[in-house]
Amino acid sequence: MQSDALLVFLGRMHLAVLHFPVAFLPLAAGLALLDARTPNETRARIVRLLARAGAASAVLAVLTGWIHADAEPLGRTAQEALDLHRWLGMACALLAVAGALLRGRLHSPALAASALLAFGAGHLGGELVHGEGYLTEPFRAPRAGERVEPVPTDAPLAFGDVQPILQARCVECHGPLKQKGDLRLDAFDARWFEPGEFGTVVVAGRAAESELVRRMRLPLDDEDHMPPAKKPQHSVEELATLERWIEAGARP
Numbered sequence: 001m002q003s004d005a006l007l008v009f010l011g012r013m014h015l016a017v018l019h020f021p022v023a024f025l026p027l028a029a030g031l032a033l034l035d036a037r038t039p040n041e042t043r044a045r046i047v048r049l050l051a052r053a054g055a056a057s058a059v060l061a062v063l064t065g066w067i068h069a070d071a072e073p074l075g076r077t078a079q080e081a082l083d084l085h086r087w088l089g090m091a092c093a094l095l096a097v098a099g100a101l102l103r104g105r106l107h108s109p110a111l112a113a114s115a116l117l118a119f120g121a122g123h124l125g126g127e128l129v130h131g132e133g134y135l136t137e138p139f140r141a142p143r144a145g146e147r148v149e150p151v152p153t154d155a156p157l158a159f160g161d162v163q164p165i166l167q168a169r170c171v172e173c174h175g176p177l178k179q180k181g182d183l184r185l186d187a188f189d190a191r192w193f194e195p196g197e198f199g200t201v202v203v204a205g206r207a208a209e210s211e212l213v214r215r216m217r218l219p220l221d222d223e224d225h226m227p228p229a230k231k232p233q234h235s236v237e238e239l240a241t242l243e244r245w246i247e248a249g250a251r252p
């Protein structure tokens with residue numbers, strides 16, 4: 001019990017430790033580049049110091065990151081991003097250690113590569129915490145999680161009534177930019193009604209049998225739940241509107 005708590009604590013230290021290589025390695029690489037042009041003994045000493053600090057903290061970030069990843073399990077898709085994050089992080093640490101130990105021609109290229117990898121791993125790590133596409137989300141319209149007005153309960157439903165809901169909650173991953181699960185929800189699509197790999201996306205007249213509704217109704221911690229747990233979730237009214245559209249025949 002006690003050792004479990006310690007492991008979780010060490011794992012969470014990853015979120016603090018990771019900032020050191022992200023700062024030290026680009027600094028070391030930048031100064032090393034300058035030093036290659038106009039050698040300077042003091043600067044070379046600072047580069048060595050920064051490179052060692054960068055390498056040591058990168059190794060520490062990998063170790064704590066490994067513990068953190070084991071302590072907090074993720075869904076299937078996040079696991080793929082995590083694997084890539086882990087490889088980039090390890091490559092970064094390896095090159096940082098090489099950069100700190102090597103002398104001569106390979107010294108600054110190794111540092112520069114480790115600095116780039118630190119940014120790459122850092123960005124992927126950010127997406128793991130905040131969700132895929134977090135950085136560029138402000139430039140995409142409309143924003144995910146935008147409030148959608150519920151349709152009045154007595155209105156006849158057509159695709160135009162549910163389109164804004166899908167647009168706000170789903171199109172980020174199922175639209176022109178990405179087609180997760182090979183599914184697009186940005187425009188009415190006859191293929192929704194054909195059985196596919198995961199079931200039939202929409203069964204006209206039967207909301208409960210439609211994969212789209214089934215996934216939105218799954219508990220938040222189910223890895224098939226849509227939208228994925230880290231994303232802004234639909235309201236009860238939005239789900240009810242989608243269900244009514246399907247029950248009413250899922251017309252275009």
Ligand code: HEC
Nearest residue numbers: 077169170173180181183196198211212224226227228231
């Ligand atoms: C952050 C990205 C993301 C968002 C947002 C998202 N999905 Fe998905 N969706 C996925 C991924 C990844 C898969 C494929 C992997 C899987 O099966 O879990 C998927 C698969 C699906 C599938 C199964 C594919 C098929 O052909 O049957 C359905 C249905 C689905 N999503 C519906 C939705 C609906 C409805 C919304 C909005 C309410 C939504 N998704 C929002 C990422 C997302």
